[in-house]
Amino acid sequence: RQFDFRTKVVYVAVMVRRMLQAVMDPSKVDDKDYYGNKRLELAGQLLALLFEDLFKRLNADLRKQVDIALSKANRATQFDIVKCIRQDTLSHGLEHAISSGNWTVKRFRMERKGVTQVLSRLSFISSLGMMTRITSQFEKTRKVSGPRALQPSQWGMLCPSDTPEGEACGLVKNLALMTHVTTDDEEVPLAKLAYTLGVEQLGMVMGTEIHSAGTALVFLNGHILGLHRRPAWFATALRRLRRAGRIGCFVSVYVEPGRCHIAADGGRVCRPLIIADGGVPRVNDQHIQELKDGHRTFDDFLREGLIEYLDVNEENNSLIALHESRATAATTHVEIEPFTILGVVAGLIPYPHHNQSPRNTYQCAMGKQAMGNIAYNQLNRMDTLLYLLVYPQRPLVQTKTIELINFHKLGAGQNATVAVMSYSGYDIEDAIVMNKASLDRGFGRCIVLRKYSAMVRKYANRTSDRIVAA
Incomplete structure (x- = not known):
């Protein structure tokens, strides 16, 4: 398997095919501002990158110290590796990065400023607002409208109102009320499950079959898993398993012409919606009353398959009704509450739909x-x-x-x-x-x-300073 390049060859061929299709039909060009193509970097990922870089630096320093110690010809004492380890490399590196906000990772040539910021405590709402903030890596000085524009794919995921004025307008955004940012799920169990549900490995099919009518290439986090003859059935089966709690509730499945994508990577924005069968929501008045009485929690709704999380790409495979009264037979989901498209700060405004x-x-x-x-x-x-x-x-x-x-x-x-x-x-x-x-x-x-700080000193004659109220 180590020298099996067939999957790579197919991947390159699919890329070339996509490029040729984009040349022939400009509507096939992907939009880089579309939010389904974006991933958010969370604190854990950024700290992991920094720790990896510092740990490699620790190993390099250790190797250098060991080489110096072992190269001495007149060495008489027993070699102790513990004495060669610098104890402050990791802690100093992490403390400096978090206190200054400057993230430097040499492996990716990454040098960012302002990654960490001091939480604003001037008011309760400023603290909440700052905790839901998203900062784009795009240069603020560039006058480009694309990344700043309000994208339709941001509906329900990001607040349409809460963005600063001036040069950061549209680049600094805030999460909506019910948005969740995913973390990484394990790929191996999902790949095994996909093969069980009828995905054929590329080594088992001919080249002419890959793009034949009715079939779809199955991707897991961007990597080709294989081919499926009935992609719509496959996507429905995975969704049923997700609703039954057999796979992670944040795993996303969506079908495009000729492609079926399974996404289980971190950094995707998703939000909960009520599942509807034939336009009838699964959540009824009895469930709501149990929630009010405290006999049922949000997690119970999720576990019982009454609501589910959809990301931006899977929303394209769904028909979502704003209210139960607007649902039709083709409706697949119903919004939990329309005001959740707004963020924490915009949610304080009374009657915002009456304002400019x-x-x-x-x-x-x-x-x-x-x-x-x-x-x-x-x-x-x-x-x-x-x-x-x-x-x-x-x-x-x-x-x-x-x-x-x-x-x-x-x-x-x-x-x-x-x-x-x-x-x-x-x-x-x-x-x-x-x-x-x-x-x-x-x-x-x-x-x-x-806050004013003062030193309380102790003196040689056994006296000490006292703080006295004025």
């Missing part, structure tokens, strides 16, 4: 700056800078997202009575004239807590 689109984007930037409570332990925290509102209030108009993230328990802001009227020349456009009496009574009053 840029207004929602502006609010996403400003909502993170609102002062209020940041956590239940805010008075015990040792942050460098802390902004707290003295009289925070719950918003009068609440959204479902506010309840989901418990923002109503840690409010930021106050409910103001606003009169829209022509009062003087000072309140034109965005300016407002404020009532001095309300300010005197504590409207908008805030506290700024700043």
Whole structure:
């Protein structure tokens, strides 16, 4: 098997065929901004790359030290390899990369800045928003519209409103409310299962059969597994196994003309949807009542095959209804809740569908700056800078997202009575004239807590410094 190049030859031939098809038909060209073709790098993958690079550096240093020690002619003491190991190579390398944010991996010639950032704790919502942030590797200075544009494939996966203004617009995005980013699943069990379900190895078929009508090449994470004569049946069988819990719930199966793809790699964005049989959702009122009563959890819905996770590519093989009332006989899935297309920060906006689109984007930037409570332990925290509102209030108009993230328990802001009227020349456009009496009574009053550090020394005459409250 080591010198069997037939699979590689077929792969090259498939690539050449795809290129020729793209030349003849421009619609066959892949879109590199399509989100099904993208993978997100998670913290674990980035740390693994860094650790691998540092471990190789440790081994290289160790080898150098051993060569020096063993090359000495007058060596009398017993050689101890433990003394040659530098104990700070791994820890210093990891600490420096995480503290500075500069990721340097020599094997891939990778030099990135700003990989790690200090979590913003100026408000509760800014912390949540920062934890769902996605940063693109595209250069921010380049004025190209493609990577910045709102792609239809981002529906339900990324928030359409929460992106910064200026040069990072469209390049820094945020995950939607129910988005999940996958991690790697094992390939070997999936490959064995595929062969059991009728995938023929390429060594068993003739070249003319590979692209014959009705057949499909089966790919697993981009590698060719073999050929299947009934790709639609094969995809349906794998989906049934996934819903029954026999394979990972994040394994994706989707069929294209002449190709069937199985994706089990990490970094894909996916979201949960209710499965519908003939347009009838599997989740009924009884299930919802059991969920409200606490007898059933989200994982139970997943395990019993009532809902499933779909990634961007598999959504193309599905017909998803926005509401149960809009489902037809051909509908395969129903949305859990339409407002989950928005992210955490955009979900705070009441009636966002009544606003002009840029207004929602502006609010996403400003909502993170609102002062209020940041956590239940805010008075015990040792942050460098802390902004707290003295009289925070719950918003009068609440959204479902506010309840989901418990923002109503840690409010930021106050409910103001606003009169829209022509009062003087000072309140034109965005300016407002404020009532001095309300300010005197504590409207908008805030506290700024700043951390100061001092050394507490002990002296030779057995005295020591004391911190005394002023």
